[in-house]
Amino acid sequence: MHHRTIPDTSLRLTELGFGASVIGNLYRITSAEEASAAVETAWNAGIRYFDTAPHYGLGLSERRLGTTLRNHPREQYVVSSKVGRLLVPNEQPRGVDTEGFVVRDDLRRQWDFSRDGVLRSIDDTLTRTGLDRLDIVYLHDPDDHWPQAADEAMPTLADLRDQGVIGAIGAGMNQSAMLARFLRETAADVVMLAGRYTLLDQTALDDVLPAAQETGKSVVAVGVFNSGLLSRDRPTEDLKYNYQDSPTDLVTRARTIAEVCEAHGTTLPAAAIAFPLTHPSTVNVTLGMRNPDQVTRNAELHRSTIPEALWDDLRSQGLIRSDAPTGYGDLIPHGTGGPHT
Template sequence: MTLHQNALGRSTVRVTELAFGAAAIGNLFTPVTDAEAEQAVHAAWDAGVRYFDTAPHYGLGLSERRLGAALRSRPRSEYVVSTKVGRILVPTPEAPGDDLANGFAVPATHRRRWDFSAQGVRRSIEDSLRRLGLDRIDVVYLHDPDDHLDRALDEAYPELARMRDEGTVGAIGVGMNQATPLTRFVRETDLDAVLLAGRYTLLDQGGLTALLPLAADRGVGVVVGGAFNSGLLADPRPDATYDYTAAPPDLLSRALDLKAVCERHGVPLRAAALRFPFGHPAVASVLVGLRSAAEARDAAAVLTHAVPDALWAELKERGLLPPHVPTPEEAG
């Protein structure tokens, strides 16, 4: 099975519409075994996924090591790997406890040090290449530079641009869960892509105000993360989470209304949530965090589930989507 691929902005990198988010196989919140992580990657591959996203932050390097090991037998020309820079992993020989305070169920063998300097970018990529077991990285994102915008713009971005020119990396971008600073990067730099988490979903179209139109105008590809808003759009129920905290009652009610409309059209809410971002021409891929083979197979199945035009029309008629929001049937 193969999934449709899109160019990532103006770069030569092409990505599948479904991207494997590898934070979960870095033991995000709960442990995953080596075997389960490998099975998840292999199931995604069998389902047609050829774009895999990771970061040093995820499990203090565990995600990168597991992803690299799982892909080792695959032809290197057939898949795309993205990782991120901005956090250097510094060994802590005393290994004090675990890393759950940062969200990962791994021993605290390292600590993270923010570093958006040019030297830090080089070191981070060298470390990632070693953990992944690769000789090149296809896409590198500046990771969460929210509190380091000036240094990321003045030092980290130019170094990434040099590495792109050298051929060390194929495409460069920025990944954040805020649309406004990403808009600044798109306006002031020559990025290939942005990874926007949680701000272009059925519940939150904040990215549409400025970022997505500007990205389309400048030829910058958009990878949408957090299409389920951390769980609410996957399975809306009273204990569901929205952006990793308890879902507010009004958003839960809206998610349940979205689910009801989807069910009337015979469509899982998850399918509509994953297909929705592709209504905008700047969107190249949707990234889903996966921790098991079953989740990988399900994500591919719901992404390719047919969503009738009438569903999008009803969502707008009922005020569950604003009338100006582009939807997939309009994109053709």
């Protein structure tokens, strides 16, 4: 599997990453055995970048991911986790978590982007995962916490990076405008962009992607299926878009894109994975994967050959923005070894 390098760091990410939110029992229970098998299948498929967070299953995702990764040589993979939500005892448990994860709510999340909160969160993550270090640490959803996140949390992460404790730092969000600020105004190396650079939404071209190019920094793209609408060869009306029911016009648009993909001998989900990687600042696409079958399918989709003519056709029909750089021929090398090695 190809790797891309985060500039000014030694971190090389496989183009496809394993998103561990779902093995934290997102929306439904996943057994420990199935979660471990998913991680092992990802490893066997060549995936070497794994992303998790305390938020995912109130620590369950971190524990499960660490348990399996500890069986592999530490220098061969990259792990990221996040800070901003401390896990603290829940004084009023109701039995089950209320934020989408099917786990007991003996713990609760507490927003904290202070220096002490960041250091405590990283220590707790290392304890849960059993790993000796984190390669990337992101601020997790700091939308309503810019002052503390930018002025306290990010400098704390920068100190740890400069000391060699962690390899790279950044922020992860569902919006792109504030991520552009993190790239331009803070010491961030990389941002995790959720759902804003996809076949249906290219708003990141207005802010975070130009910021990444101007600063020589990087983007990890997640949410590339926009919660499901781009995940099938033939989109159906029951699929979600950005966690909600899909608007009729977007279902129609997705179906049209799917037809163009089919005409070029590929599929909508394969193109959805490939599209963000055509931008010169994108170093990785990370997908949530619950079981071995999902991992195998996504790895096969990533390995699919996407004709460059597809992007030209989509642009000419107004189905993607005309200013979206598409095709590896448009890539501008940056970082050690260039974007595609």
